[in-house]
């Protein structure tokens with residue numbers, strides 16, 4: 001039964017109604033020196049834990065469903081704990097895990113003050129005080145948000161090197177097949193979670209490798225079980241394990257792992273869909289999903305942080321040796337452009353420029369809509385992710401105004417006097433902070449009609465800067481479902497009584513589902529799809545839906561490589577503009593007096609703006625892996641069949 005009155009956290013539902021589910025973030029850190037080194041140089045043996053906190057906190061943009069941290073202590077004696085792990089799916093999960101970690105550490109130090117400066121004793125007794133760390137922030141794309149789904153996942157064993165800890169930013173299109181493979185191998189996975197499936201896949205070949213090595217050491221070198229153990233750790237061929245494990249993975253991934261004895265790795269998918277960056281010096285090796293995170297946490301320059309090559313793994317052996325191995329043959333590079341548009345932090349040196357370019361390249365379309373009348377225009381943005389593209393848009397507007405001024409000055413030439421010149425030069429682009437996000441807004445009463453009313457107030461507006469003759473141009477990073485726009489933003493903006501509202505999306509129309517790590521797997525959650533359905537109805541072309549469905553259906557049993565994305569056919573009869581106009585119509589609330597125009601970035605300009613991240617399947621339907629075509633057809637069939645499931 002619904003609670004009638006009480007402070008409920010519909011905040012989540014209100015502010016997230018339109019937001020795309022972000023990505024996951026990973027952070028792997030290896031200390032190359034003994035703990036005493038960090039204590040001496042940086043004043044604390046908890047150096048790595050502090051760095052892990054920074055690495056995760058600086059990636060909190062990537063996921064708020066949960067967070068986790070695991071650590072490995074090297075060279076511990078039998079019977080001593082060497083693996084620690086903590087996970088949380090509370091409201092502020094990163095805060096929660098680190099307050100648990102700190103709590104444990106402080107408690108141990110309070111109870112044993114003699115350990116305060118004794119690094120050896122600390123390592124022996126205090127949890128988390130290790131040399132290899134794996135952290136994760138999660139936004140689920142598979143299964144639920146329960147604590148069992150929070151990374152890192154742990155596969156325990158009494159053999160040190162058979163302990164496997166895994167965390168990833170990933171989504172595979174064929175998890176169900178991989179799961180079936182495991183069952184075929186005689187395994188009995190205890191849950192149907194994608195991360196468990198991936199981990200068990202790696203674990204299976206890890207076990208194999210350990211066993212092979214053991215028999216080899218026993219038979220050829222006559223080593224006892226006990227003596228073989230450390231040698232197995234040294235000789236474990238991580239690349240071979242990863243090659244065998246990932247052979248049939250279809251998807252986007254940055255999979256990170258640690259083994260009980262201290263080896264660690266990160267493997268990136270062959271199309272480079274998911275990001276991974278690394279940095280190494282004499283003291284540390286670090287891998288994270290975003291570059292500036294490493295820059296900030298370790299104060300190192302941009303060009304010293306490298307991107308992990310697609311299809312490659314960085315492998316850090318227990319002895320600190322770092323190597324890079326090709327695990328999967330690289331495909332054409334199709335790094336996810338949404339990382340640049342929206343997910344990743346805008347303070348990355350390249351992303352910052354790319355986002356500005358995304359705003360700037362929208363200018364010709366905006367000017368056309370304004371009939372070049374920039375004087376009666378107010379430029380603004382939706383906080384906070386569209387802020388950078390807004391700067392680019394305003395720069396573009398300024399450039400246009402300067403051109404106009406130049407032309408006027410040149411036309412006046414002889415008649416020019418200081419007053420006239422002053423008058424021309426005094427014109428500026430009006431750029432204002434119009435929308436304010438009141439993220440903390442909560443509702444008291446949860447019945448739906450009231451909620452809509454409250455949703456309207458998630459954003460507030462700045463009064464007094466817009467005239468009734470003005471057009472208000474507001475840039476947003478992307479428009480998925482359009483719910484927040486319709487229910488909140490447009491209504492709020494209309495209170496300022498502008499003549500017209502233009503909402504600019506720095507991303508193109510999202511027409512297809514994602515299956516590589518963004519939780520966007522259903523067609524009818526996309527406004528571009530819904531608008532296209534309306535257009536098909538308007539023009540008596542709805543039969544296309546049945547035809548495409550029939551075509552999808554015939555492919556159901558084809559191998560992935562032979563599947564075609566037939567969903568493209570439903571968009572084919574229409575121009576981008578027609579779809580955008582339909583979207584404008586659909587997102588125009590009845591009560592709003594101002595004209596509304598919604599315009600989207602073009603795919604060409606997206607590529608111009610983000611030249612290294614050409615992954616654009618959600619806009620174009622061009623999936624970089626074969627499984628993508630299966631997923632998009634499945635998503636479409638799900639829609640037609642009224643099935644609300646994710647399509648992978």
Ligand SMILES: NC(=O)CC[C@H](N)C(=O)O
Pocket residue numbers: 022023024138139140141142143149168169170171194195517518
């Ligand atoms: N966004 C992600 O990378 C999610 C990772 C994984 N598929 C999960 O749901 O836990």
